[in-house]
Amino acid sequence: MNTLIEIKEQTIGQETVQTVNARELYTFLEVNSKFADWIVRRIKEYGFLENQDYGFMFLKNEKRKNVISKEYHITLDMAKELSMVERNEKGRQARR
Structure with a gap:
């Protein structure tokens, strides 16, 4: 299966679930x-x-040594909802 956004397994709370990087x-x-x-x-x-x-x-941050970034890993359900509320073609593609 060819995915548009990489899906990884991460622990959220006490469960290991499929997630995507929110920044991606x-x-x-x-x-x-x-x-x-x-x-x-x-x-x-x-x-x-x-x-x-x-x-x-x-x-x-590898490029800017003094910068620390906050990386969010979100569940697939959250990713789908965020894609839906953007109301554009990219959001439609991400939901599928």
């Missing part, structure tokens, strides 16, 4: 706002829950 989804969907603003706004707006719908980790 954001890039695929061609969202115009900054990633950090987009993901925080969507989490609040749609009531997603940490350790149920998503998890995150902090990673050092």
